[in-house]
Amino acid sequence: MSAFLSLNASVRWFLVFVSLYWLYCLFLSLRARFRGDSVHTYFFADRDVGMATYLFFATAISLSSWTLLSFSSIVFQGGLPAMLLAFSSIFVSLVGALTMRRQWLISRRFHFASPVDMYAQYFHSRSLTLTYLLFAWLFAAAFVIFYLYVASALFVRLSHGLLIFEQAVCLFGALLLVQSVVGGLRAVIQAGPLQWFLMIAGMLTLAVLGVYLSGGADSFVMKLSQLALIDKSFTAEGYSHYLAVDGLVPGLVSWVNLDLSHSLSSLVILACVATLAGFQISPALSFLAFANRTPKAFDLQQIGLSAGIGGLITWACIMSIAMGAHFLGANNDFSAKYGIPEYILFGYVKDFQLEGGNTDLFSLIDPFITFSTDVKSWFSGFFFVAIIAGLHACASLFLFTAAVMSAQKVSQLTSRTFRKTQRITFFVMGATVLLAALIYLTILDVINIKGLLFFALIINFQLLPALIAVCWWPFVTTL
Template sequence: MAPKVIWLFVFVALYWTYCIFWGIKGARTARTASDYFIAGRKIPLWVFVLAATATSFSGWTFIGHPGLVYRDGFQYAFASFYAITIPFTGVIFLKRQWMLGKRFGYVTPGEMFAHYYQSNIIRLLVVIVALVFSIPYLGVQLRASGFLFNVLTDGLLGVEVGMWLLSIVVILYVAMGGLRAVAYVDTMQCILLALGIVAIGLITLQSVGGWHALQEGIFKMTQVDTKLTPDGYSHYVAIPGVIQFVKSGPSAVGGAWTGIMILTYMFALMGIQSAPAFSMWAFSNKNPKPFAPQQVWASSAGIGFILIVFTAIQGMGGHLIGADHKLLELGIAKDVLNLHKDLMEMPGKQGMLVPALINIMADTAPWLVGLLAVCALAAMQSTGSAYMSTAAGMITRDLYRFYLRPDASHAEQKLFGRIAVLIVVGAALIVATTSKDALVLLGGLAVAYGFQMWPALIGICYWPWLTRQGIVLGLIAGLIAVTCTETIGQKWLGIKAWGRWPLTIHSAGWGIIFNLGIAIIVSAFTQDRKVQEHKAQFHHFLKEHAGLSPEKKRLVPLAWAITLIWFFFAIGPGAVLSNTIFGNPKDMSTWIFGMPSIWAWQIIWWALGVFMMWFLAYKMEMSTMPDKEIVALVEDIADLKKARFDLDMPD
């Protein structure tokens, strides 16, 4: 057995020991259903900061993101801004959801939506969104872990065998300890994820020959690139315009990543923190103190810097060390990877990049290969474990307890929650094992579906004018629009009138156009005074505890301006300026910062994005502690009907 494989099993054993420890400890402390599903609303500050960051950035960040930078260049690298746009959703909604959860004892988002909108239809829709989000997303992560270990063990573990084996421990600690175990394991997973990406980036940079060699190599790549944007620039270092009026986004000239495509793709990734799972993360905290440091410093600043710099090095550097055989033949690259064929001709295509980069150290530091493999495994399981726990909580509370066993005891809810974990993971593993094509198709829907929760959250947190009818019909329309503009719409539903992402607008963009549009139109015709009085009690509470002082209210127009400017220029139509503003992509001597203009643009707007997040989270108090103490009416909304409150519950 190769030394790297031995080290791999050693580090996996240590990692599993840590996971099982927290599973047992979580089981011992989970006395009530609230303890099990949302950690008794007592997750400590530092645990949430790391755990929520790990949940936001999955194994796809570790494995898939550098691979797509390799394939599509810096035009795709704008996706690294999801380190800002994902927590941006948290800035908008998490504090207010926490306040409502504390006040009314919500355990799941389905309970919150059903209570506010007085509708059990929306409760079911939320569970559907959660399951469609969780199962394929989890399946993608689990299959990727099996694929990684298949490569790094030189085929000793088959993909399916590795996937099932690596899933056993995560099932155990999640089922035993609930969200508390998930949170404490995620703290370690966050550290491993960040260290792994940085380490692989440094290994790649060293293999290329240093920073200057990387920039020279990128320039030489652009000179021989045959995939050009409409302006004649290499697709590796330029965006192909603001929008392209093509039937299918992937068929766009010079690449799919137009300014509009980048913006709407960011909408999709914003769905991660608007998905039902993150509402449960909000409910699980003692107070909102962890929200701002997680959103601003851990995610936007920390992970943002790592993605903007180190994943870009991995993706672009891979071309220069043997992944791209065309460059080897031209003498532009050196063969460090020893792949014996072009990366894009291998079974995993760009997904093979990171495993190949890890394998560079197989001979000189086999222990490092084992450690980096566990970093990748931790990244893959960080998101999956959270979705296992939260999806199981929603199945238990919103289906089993609400419809079948309203008087279920805490012990019974915990037992069914553990069974639900097995159901969710079993479904993900079966789909991942039996239908790889379906997994890819469904995975493309996950985050775009999550983003469709935005109008419902806007209604609860800010805009009482949106009605139950508008939200329900809008959400249904949004889910249909997403489905019809993803690959699944063409392959499974036979829709041929348009392709995937028509007009280079991502399916999340099409979904929100129909979702919010129909929600507003229907709401205009379905206003009801009695319902508005019901909603007013929630919004009066939010205004009383989250309202701004007169001094801060004067800053609201500035906050809007900063946000809109950043979205327009950093990840929207204005990003097309990045192609040439800091130098001509065809002339390295004009590169003002010694790097392609598009990369310099991304670094500058990343820093400005961190400032935007700080301004919103801290200065505008969108993620800080409320001035007034919040008094809980009940600890669990299941007891609400037993109490005497003038708040209508849905039947």
């Protein structure tokens, strides 16, 4: 106790928030375990997930902070045109709205337990089934690696080195594994309401903070126009790359001529947004849809919560942080032209070189968290759980569903083979987490982690023709 009290106030609050969050998740796992331990309860949540629980959990997954962390540096460099990438959080949800209800109806009509059963029955192709399982596993491994990196790196920073990075990776890998193994699918999903609340509250706080420190909404807009006046990079038509985007034809010409001196073109943005649709086509989200009690939740979740409310909040948060950074010390040219800002969050301006290739996911987030912690010490713990909540939801769902579908094909799932299938599931989850930790600690760096994540999204996008064939248009598979 004396050792705890001797810690810095922000570290104490940080440990309190982290402990409460994980105790709640582990409590849900134990409760789900004791309430039922059968085939349908453990693997499929009795296909009876409530509408409200599904709404919150699916939204937490769709808007998890991987978009915030991945796109902030891109928007800092590319300006408002790059904000169109953030609209992927809206577009991706609309793609899901076209397929989720249909998949649920097909699963109930033909009694498919999981999407791998649906594809196997429809196409009668063993190679496609194995490919589908491989895609599910790659997607799970990519998000587990991303989650382990974000959680461990943030933990080391905000705890002031209480654990070294490798220890933090092992800690969060073990916690993720225990929560998924003990409680099954229901425990994973029931954490959704808390994860959604933490994620939305954290993003709203960051959005308001960025605008407030920049002098308010009017000052923020005025500084955007000032930023364009000092810009040194222009579109093909001669406009500031912070405020304008190349059209489809100029962007295509620049791409064909390998001219990368201009800003993001509409062609690149369209390609990236379409690729991110692979998120909603992932096997894990189809598995989650199968477990839902009613199809009424799909349209409300995809269009209302994810695309409408959540997408706009994500968009505002990314713009506030990325563009606000220019006004708070991260842009030397802006500070030299218009004076030193009142709040210098980016005091390490000389080391802040995103334009030069600094790919640290936290370069833009760190100063806001540090400033907030100086004002109120409990902000350190709050921002930590807010950032990892959505990532934790993604990693736990993708890990569990990939393991279940793999085990289901190895051992035909019945009440008699329940324990055998459960052991195979445990093994696949444990091997995935262990392999993810080893790959990250020995091979990958931050650039490769982001590349691996987008590679997984591209791979999942390849499932779109098969999904369209199953749900809507069989002619696609005969082309």
